[in-house]
Each structure stands twice: as C-alpha cells, then as structure tokens.
Amino acid sequence: MLKYDVIVIGGGVAGVCAAVTASRRGLKTLIVEKHMNMGGVLTSSFVMPMMTFHSQKRQVIKGIAQELVERLMEKNGSPGHIKDPIGFVPTITPFNPETMKTVLFEMLCEEKVDVISGHICTTTVSRKSIQTIHVQQATISNEYTSIDLCADIFIDATGDGNFSIKSGAPYTIGESLSQETQPMTLILRVGKINAREITDYIRSNPGNFLFDEKTDFSYLAVSGYFQECLRCEKYNLNFKRDRLLFFQIPNFSDQVMINTNRYPGLSLNKFEHSKAHMDAVLGIENFMTFLRSEIRGFSDAVLLESAPVIGVRESTHVCGISTIQMSQLMGDVKVDEPVAIGSYPVDMHVSGSDELRVVTIPYPSEYQIDMKNLIPKNLSNVLLAGRAISADHLAFSAVRTSPLACVTGQVAGLMAFLSSTDKCPVNFIKYKKLKLLLQEDGIVYE
Numbered sequence: 001m002l003k004y005d006v007i008v009i010g011g012g013v014a015g016v017c018a019a020v021t022a023s024r025r026g027l028k029t030l031i032v033e034k035h036m037n038m039g040g041v042l043t044s045s046f047v048m049p050m051m052t053f054h055s056q057k058r059q060v061i062k063g064i065a066q067e068l069v070e071r072l073m074e075k076n077g078s079p080g081h082i083k084d085p086i087g088f089v090p091t092i093t094p095f096n097p098e099t100m101k102t103v104l105f106e107m108l109c110e111e112k113v114d115v116i117s118g119h120i121c122t123t124t125v126s127r128k129s130i131q132t133i134h135v136q137q138a139t140i141s142n143e144y145t146s147i148d149l150c151a152d153i154f155i156d157a158t159g160d161g162n163f164s165i166k167s168g169a170p171y172t173i174g175e176s177l178s179q180e181t182q183p184m185t186l187i188l189r190v191g192k193i194n195a196r197e198i199t200d201y202i203r204s205n206p207g208n209f210l211f212d213e214k215t216d217f218s219y220l221a222v223s224g225y226f227q228e229c230l231r232c233e234k235y236n237l238n239f240k241r242d243r244l245l246f247f248q249i250p251n252f253s254d255q256v257m258i259n260t261n262r263y264p265g266l267s268l269n270k271f272e273h274s275k276a277h278m279d280a281v282l283g284i285e286n287f288m289t290f291l292r293s294e295i296r297g298f299s300d301a302v303l304l305e306s307a308p309v310i311g312v313r314e315s316t317h318v319c320g321i322s323t324i325q326m327s328q329l330m331g332d333v334k335v336d337e338p339v340a341i342g343s344y345p346v347d348m349h350v351s352g353s354d355e356l357r358v359v360t361i362p363y364p365s366e367y368q369i370d371m372k373n374l375i376p377k378n379l380s381n382v383l384l385a386g387r388a389i390s391a392d393h394l395a396f397s398a399v400r401t402s403p404l405a406c407v408t409g410q411v412a413g414l415m416a417f418l419s420s421t422d423k424c425p426v427n428f429i430k431y432k433k434l435k436l437l438l439q440e441d442g443i444v445y446e
C-alpha cells in the first residue's frame, strides 16, 4: 500500500494550493484528481475570472493565491487584478484556462508533489471510536486499476466534500430543508466577436447594461443586453435569461467566455446531472443563432468550444465543528480563530429562474473564516479546503469562489503540517502555532 504524510483528494485550485503548501513544509504529499487536468471548475468548466482578491479597503487574498496570479502574468496568461468593469466587486482577475493548467502542474512538479490524475476516490476505510472516526485508508480507481492508499492526514478538496461524507461526516444537501441547490451552468468559448462594436453600443445604451461608469473597456466584461434578452423566446431557447454575462479571454481580443443558462437539478443524481449537461449542449445551436441575430457585436460569432463539464455551483455541505452562517458574513462577527478573509458578496442563482439574489456585505465587505470551518465533524484526520469548507446554503453562495478557495487550501496545508508534526487530531491543532505559519506565508486573516 502507498503511504503518504498527506493525501489531497481533488485537484481544483484549492487542492493544488493545499498540496503545494504541505509539500513546501516537508510533508510527503500526493494529490488525486478525477480529471486529467488540475484546476477543477476553472479549467474543466471554463469558470473565469477569479473574483475577488480585494475588499472595498484592501487586498484580502494573498499568499499562494497571489503567487498563482503572478505566475499566470509571467506567462501572459492574465492581466492581473483589474478594476471590475461591471462594478459588482472591487477587482476581477481574468486568466486563460490553458495557462492555468500549465501553471498548476508546474507548481506541483516544483514542489515534488506526487500526482495521480484520472482516478476517483471511491471508498475509505476507517477506525471508529465512540466519538471520532480515523480514516486509515482510501481506495482510488479508474477503469483498469484500484489502488489502496494510506496517510496520516487527508485533505478533502473535492468541492462537494464527498471524501468526508464517504468517511462518515454528517452533511446537508443545498438549502437544508428544501434540499434546493443553486443551478448548474454551461460556459461557452465564443470567437469572432467585435469588441469595438460592443463597447460603442454599451456607451450609447448605458441603461441596457450594468457597468462601472469609470471603466475604459480596455478589458471587456459585460453584464446586460437586458432588452435583447426579452426577445430570446423567439429563438426556442430551452431556458430563460434576463441578461448576458461574458468575459474576454486575456490576449484574445475577439474571444469571450459566455455563460449560457442556469440548469436546475441535483448533481448527485446522475440522471439529473447528465440531463442538465445534455440540455445545455442541445441548447447551444439556438443560443448561437440568438447571439448572431440579436446581440450587437456578435453577428459573425462562432462557437469555439463548450466547456467539457457543466459547472456545478452547489450540492452537499459537510457539517464542520463550526459552520459559517450568514451572521458571520453580515454582522462583522469576529471569529475566535480567524484563518482567512473573504469579500465576495452573497450571490445566489435561483434554480429554475433567471433571478439573481445578491446581498452586499457591509463596508468594508470583509468577513473572517474560522479554523473550525475547515474541520469536519466526527473525523480526526480530515481537513476541508476550498468550496468544501463548512458553510450553510446562504453563506456558501459567498464563500464558494476561487480566490478564497486558494487561501483555505493553503490553510488546510498548514494545518496538515501541524497535525502531522505535533501528532495530534485535527481538532487539537494549536491556533497559536497556526497563526505564526499564516504570518510566515503572508496570509491575511485579521
């Protein structure tokens, strides 16, 4: 059996940041990812840009997340942080997903993290005592092989926390009573758009768009075409949309990533998940006709590619020894053991409708994440990272985005280091020691 100090399950940005951090601290580390590429939804579902690294007052996301952006910039794969042209958040950080794939692999290789991609973790073996469960072994498999692995600590960076759930942590689904989840969205890479025509049109029809009046449109980010979307029914689209949302791909002035629609369904239900993806793909032809016929700047537009995987916003929530509630976000609540600061607002996409519910975080739009939000209930050697951290349905719609996912990944890597070196269960990690490591790693936490 292969034995590691730390095994990270899930190679999204959170998982990669966790694995790189653990390895930098000298732990023998393995990362396991279901797909062949790293980056999770940022590379497999074309989710872009990262938002947001800044509160209304300061840069709150630093550490390895900032390092990632600098590496992307060095390869011309990102312009870095730019003022949000839509005015939704202080800054956005666009990137080319192809560069993201390369940079994430480079970081793992440099830190000598062992990588197994194309494998899924299916089962775990645990030792149970009265109060806790210790995960002893995980089995990963593909069509041909099954490999048993063991580790002192496992980091669950699976997005939906499926590793912790398999191992016995309690969980809820979507909104805990109705089990309603946020919808899924397929993102398209569309080429041959006319950026000049689009920006001229926005300037002459400001009421038809949301945008920051000070933007110079040197980077194209668009939310609007509200009037045109009223006519979308004419095109037999299999969805309703009140607006279009798209972002330019860095260094490709005529290419954008564009959100299609919100498809309802629970991704845990394989028929519903498959149907959402299938419906989204079947809707593309009519959507492209709608774009070419109705949307200024898209008359010659071509579909370059649809994302390989429909983007899943929400499914299960692992119960942590502390779970982030809305009050933690809204009431300027100071948590006991802060490890990160988020700033993205509550951004709730309502299933089966075109409604978007946004709750702005009071000035300076900052909230703290507690160390205990990264520790699943009942498990003595598992940590949560990224989208999998413990949050209720509403709070989750704020804390799920990618910059904070990188930071909680890094924090989980540091917590794994302390748990491993002090030989203590994860809920006995000393916050005082963690605080010193957060400072060493340049993480903003208070």
Ligand SMILES: Cc1cc2nc3c(=O)[nH]c(=O)nc-3n(C[C@H](O)[C@H](O)[C@H](O)COP(=O)(O)OP(=O)(O)OC[C@H]3O[C@@H](n4cnc5c(N)ncnc54)[C@H](O)[C@@H]3O)c2cc1C
Pocket (backbone or CB within 6 Å): 009, 010, 011, 012, 013, 014, 015, 032, 033, 034, 035, 039, 040, 041, 042, 045, 047, 048, 049, 050, 051, 052, 119, 120, 121, 122, 157, 158, 159, 160, 162, 163, 184, 185, 186, 311, 312, 313, 385, 386, 387, 388, 400, 401, 402, 403, 405
């Ligand atoms: C449609 C959509 C739009 C979004 N828009 C934005 C946006 O504009 N800006 C922004 O910053 N964020 C946005 N987000 C949210 C954000 O991108 C993600 O929540 C964030 O990137 C999560 O990162 P992660 O690493 O925690 O999880 P993920 O990216 O979900 O990665 C988890 C990884 O774990 C792997 N995995 C899961 N289970 C297993 C298993 N059992 N074994 C092996 N591997 C496994 C998966 O294959 C995946 O690669 C959006 C999300 C969606 C879906």
